[in-house]
Amino acid sequence: MASGFSYTGGPSRCFAYWQEFAKCYAKTDSPSECRPQSEDYLECLHHTQEKARAKAVKAQFIKRAEHEAKEGRKAGDILADGVIVGVGLIKKESGEGKEGK
Structure with missing residues (x-):
């Protein structure tokens, strides 16, 4: 060219x-x-530098996705064991009072 x-x-x-x-x-x-x-x-x-930069970004994206999937599996394992995971929005005392009524 x-x-x-x-x-x-x-x-x-x-x-x-x-x-x-x-x-x-x-x-x-x-x-x-x-x-x-x-x-x-x-x-x-x-485009050698551009390709290298894109490859690094893709590798970081995959690494982050694997980490998030691993964290998701941990939460999934806790739920599978039957333990209720609370997010801290409802206090235990007020939750127990509503269930009794």
């Missing part, structure tokens, strides 16, 4: 990055000075 034309005939998505890199490369005596422009162009082409 360094030709500057995309499939639709307009400039390709990375052509601006290619121009910056080519301009830097033509001006400098040391190609290592153009490393940032080269990295920007390669990231635009291959």
